[in-house]
Amino acid sequence: MLKVTIDNQTIEVEEGTTILQAARLIGGAIVPPAMCYYSKLKDSGGKCRTCLVKVAQGSSRDPRPMPKLVASCRTPVMDGMVVQNITSPEVIETRKAIVEFLLINHPLDCPVCDQAGECDLQNLSYQNGNEETRFEEAKRTFDVIDIGDNVQLHMNRCILCYRCVYTANQLTDKRVHGILYRGDVSEISTYIQTDISNDFSGNIIDVCPVGALTDKTFRFKNRVWFLKPMNASRSCTKCSGKVTAWMRGNEIYRVTGRKDQYGEVEEFICNECRFEKKAVSDWTIESPRNIKRASVISQNHYTRLKNPSVILPLEEKMGKSPYGETKSINDKQS
Amino acid sequence: MDRKILLENIDIPGIQSFETFRSCGGYLAVEKALKTMAPDEITEEVKKSGLKGRGGAGFPAGMKWSFIDKKVDKPRYLICNADESEPGTFKDRYLMEKIPHLLIEGMICACYALGANTGYIYVRGEYKYIIGILNKAVREAYEAGFLGENILGTKFKLDIVVHSGAGAYICGEETALIESLEGKRGNPRIKPPFPALVGLYGSPTVVNNVETLANIGYIVNNGGEKYTQIGLGRSTGTKLISACGNINKPGVYEIELGVSVRDFIYSDQYCGGIKNNKELKAVIAGGSSVPILPKDLILKTASGEDRLMTYESLSDGGFVSGTMLGSGGFIVYDEDACIVRNTWNLTRFYHHESCGQCSPCREGTGWMENVLHRLENGEGRSKDIDLLVSIAAKIEGKTICPLGDASAWPVASAIRHFRHEFEFHVQHPEIVKNVNHGSLAKYVG
Incomplete structure (x- = not known):
């Protein structure tokens, strides 16, 4: 086991753990944000540079600090390593700079973007960004291309995290899209305009940190914060069938994978579950999904019962609650 | 102070061909290395020589060789980085064009030292005609028995493959070069692991510049000690x-x-x-x-x-x-050069050549180019100068590979040393718009 200290909190982790994973094990505010790293995708990470941290002490054997900031998602922990994330002004300053870089060519179309409300870049810029931009030139734009019936590509919004490329590589039997060209004009595109259709291709929507890949069956149907995410399941031959059904009233507006607190899906789901099963009768609705308090999606939906004892005397007076145990709903809420 | 190692024989007619090169003492290093030296001895000599990598970073070559993982049961590779694309640099081209066997001789010695049985020469895409020259030289070396199976009757075997790049500056970065050689998109890899441990096809790999490898023959022939007597200090x-x-x-x-x-x-x-x-x-x-x-x-x-x-x-x-x-x-x-225009020109190059993988370089290079273009065309404001300094500082050291640094340094240094010229561009938009940039120096003083 290796001992690592991140922002003055020490934890023991197994060999091969990265700084980011160790930080996630500690949890809380010290977890560096990640726009391109995705723990379920091999080789992902290292590209967006939002997770850069300062290594103040390389290891107990070689205590020299690392000369540059390192990408925490791709740097393995050494025994005795001391890492500074939010305690280092340099890191905070750098993160601000990276947000600025990511935003200079990102369109300000959040009001019409389906990703708004659950967008990693939105969250990142709220937390780390500047109030105003110093970029005055025209933003770069791309020609619109159609990549099939299910997925809408908005290349202008893409931050080139490569997650969808890794997803297609590692999840489907044949990747038909990738990065064309280079530099700031590089774009996600398909191989000579074929469409992306594969049983698991819909997962590129879930892994996209911004609104570059969105669900065509959900396009402009509703805002995510008006919907209630519910854990739902069905027996599916292709995938686990465990999904999040986004409901309003008694209607399912869209189906996605179940995302954890870092925005990563617990299990990838198939296209049939995602795009075709939109009737409530297709699904067993299990329970409301836990959403971070900070998220706009949780607004006015649920409140965590921090101290169930307030309820208990009520229960005594009123008898058993018809809704079952209140606690269980929010067990995993963060 | 004018001893020569590489270009000593450059003026001999026909030095391009194997026979002439051989008659001028070529390939003696290969004979000496393979017949009388152990592989580690060569590495030691190169270490002793203090030879620094000639590609730009100046990392000691012997040190790089000694990092290679010889314990793992995988083939080892030597790659000659001939993707010379840095603006202003055209030395490797001269070497390969005029005296290609010097490189091949160095590569054979290096491969023997590293225990590599395959060497690649990754040639810049624009150097099309050099590929022909190199291929001819490699063929001659095969025919003379210096490449292939059982070289000079020893058990050592070596194949050298000449591979053409497709014209990307970024593929001169060693890990991007490896990716490109593997047939993938030329994106630099995230280090560590370094190529000496995980390189081409996941095997231990050494990437050396053409000029570095061309020096190996001399070091093998004369010893590292002799090499240190040339030059000054370290x-x-x-x-x-x-x-x-x-x-x-x-x-x-x-x-x-x-x-x-x-x-x-x-x-x-x-x-x-x-x-x-x-x-x-x-x-x-x-x-x-x-x-x-x-x-x-x-x-x-x-x-x-x-x-x-x-x-x-x-x-x-x-x-x-x-x-x-x-x-x-x-x-x-x-005196007639316009530093602002020159800096803009360089930034345009880095913007064009950025691979687009990591955000600071992808977005920052284009931004700097835009701002410099504005300044050069008389549309700049005084805050633009500080903006440039700020962008350059935010790219430097934050990127995956050194291209980010390379794009930031020229801008930062130009403003550091020639700030008055940038300020002149801001203060006299009419002059910079109308006067040929070459004559500007008169106005700046």
């Missing part, structure tokens, strides 16, 4: 400098490290002074990526000593008052 050996710009005699010169910059620019043996008897204004000493220095700082260091063409002297003073020897692309500007 900058051992000679260096090919490709001089260009406003000088009387542009071209590739082999200098013994330790020649003073003043001599190099003004003596008739080398550049022969500034063209048309004009004044020297600035020099980029080691390829477009290194910081530009004004006349007073390139001829003398901040402490008043003469600046010499060595790794140490050129980087004296850090980036505040120094630069780097880099790849040896020596670009000279006379």
